[in-house]
Amino acid sequence: MPGKSSLSGSKKNMVSVVIPCYNEAENIGEIYHKLTKLLNPHPYEILFVDDGSSDPTLDIIKQFARDDQAVRYVSFSRNFGHQNALKAGIDLACGDCVISLDADMQHPPELIPELIRKWEEGYEVVYTVRDDRKNIGFFDRIASRTFYRLLNFFSETKIEPGSADFRLLDRKVVEELKKLGEHDLFLRGMVNWIGFQQYAIPFVPNKRQAGKTKYSLGRRIHLATAGITSFSTRPLKISIFFGFLFAFSAFLYGLYAIYEALFTDNTITGWASLIVSVLFIGGIQLIMIGIVGEYLGKLFLENKRRPNYIIRETNIKNEQTA
Numbered sequence: 552m553p554g555k556s557s558l559s560g561s562k563k564n565m566v567s568v569v570i571p572c573y574n575e576a577e578n579i580g581e582i583y584h585k586l587t588k589l590l591n592p593h594p595y596e597i598l599f600v601d602d603g604s605s606d607p608t609l610d611i612i613k614q615f616a617r618d619d620q621a622v623r624y625v626s627f628s629r630n631f632g633h634q635n636a637l638k639a640g641i642d643l644a645c646g647d648c649v650i651s652l653d654a655d656m657q658h659p660p661e662l663i664p665e666l667i668r669k670w671e672e673g674y675e676v677v678y679t680v681r682d683d684r685k686n687i688g689f690f691d692r693i694a695s696r697t698f699y700r701l702l703n704f705f706s707e708t709k710i711e712p713g714s715a716d717f718r719l720l721d722r723k724v725v726e727e728l729k730k731l732g733e734h735d736l737f738l739r740g741m742v743n744w745i746g747f748q749q750y751a752i753p754f755v756p757n758k759r760q761a762g763k764t765k766y767s768l769g770r771r772i773h774l775a776t777a778g779i780t781s782f783s784t785r786p787l788k789i790s791i792f793f794g795f796l797f798a799f800s801a802f803l804y805g806l807y808a809i810y811e812a813l814f815t816d817n818t819i820t821g822w823a824s825l826i827v828s829v830l831f832i833g834g835i836q837l838i839m840i841g842i843v844g845e846y847l848g849k850l851f852l853e854n855k856r857r858p859n860y861i862i863r864e865t866n867i868k869n870e871q872t873a
């Protein structure tokens with residue numbers, strides 16, 4: 552971490568807060584009121600990104616927007632997912648810094664003044680790291696730790712375990728992030744990759760205020776795969792390693808078999824070992840083909856250059872296209 556002396560001086564400017572919402576009607580009232588209190592000394596905007604909710608989320612947001620000039624919103628044509636909702640917020644926010652946090656109060660809004668303080672000290676990225684020993688289910692904790700271990704094993708970009716999508720980005724970083732035209736987003740990795748002066752703040756997540764998690768197991772696996780495959784091609788190289796490993800073992804076994812045949816009269820039994828090795832090697836091959844397929848599929852999707860999201864409705868004027 553660089554010393555403060557190398558960082559630029561104070562700048563008290565407009566703060567944008569981006570909140571992705573997918574069926575969060577029960578939560579947005581609380582977070583909105585909390586934010587207006589916390590942000591008050593600063594000029595600010597609160598940008599709600601309605602990710603194709605099917606509950607009254609959008610109606611509530613519009614109500615806020617009618618009464619409060621600082622409220623902006625975009626509503627997607629369908630559910631595009633959390634990462635794409637965050638991207639839309641980053642693309643459309645007009646603040647000198649952009650803070651993103653979840654709608655369900657799991658990311659404590661009370662930390663925002665601290666994020667802003669660090670930004671004013673001159674840090675361009677102030678990110679948060681979740682202390683997962685409290686308020687996180689056993690399964691989630693194990694899954695998250697395994698994910699970060701795998702990610703850091705495979706990837707050249709090292710990401711701190713527990714990094715959350717609760718962070719502040721300076722305008723400079725936002726502009727760089729907007730240039731990365733990736734389809735499959737893993738923002739934690741992208742922000743880390745971009746660099747700049749970064750500062751980490753630990754936090755204890757709250758329990759989800761109301762409603763259920765919108766991240767199903769399938770979505771978690773998708774995000775984990777996107778995280779790994781977006782930042783490394785090392786999984787592709789594993790097949791070479793296994794190839795050599797198996798070829799070498801086969802060679803040693805061949806030597807042994809020749810020795811057995813020439814110098815002993817042991818009968819060859821070994822049906823079980825044969826089946827086991829065939830299944831094992833077959834399984835490994837399928838995994839390797841799957842990994843190749845994963846990258847190929849990614850290329851296919853990236854190649855289509857489709858937008859990350861489609862906006863159905865917004866109160867932002869001169870909205871840029873995604």
Ligand code: UDP
Pocket residue numbers: 570571572573574575602630631632633636652653654655657763764765766
């Ligand atoms: N979210 C979203 N689109 C989705 C899923 C989630 O915008 O398709 C939002 C959700 O409303 C919340 C944030 O992303 O504000 C984090 O989701 P959630 O709390 O369900 O995830 P968890 O905290 O359980 O990982």
Ligand code: MG
Pocket residue numbers: 653655657759764
């Ligand atoms: Mg949550």
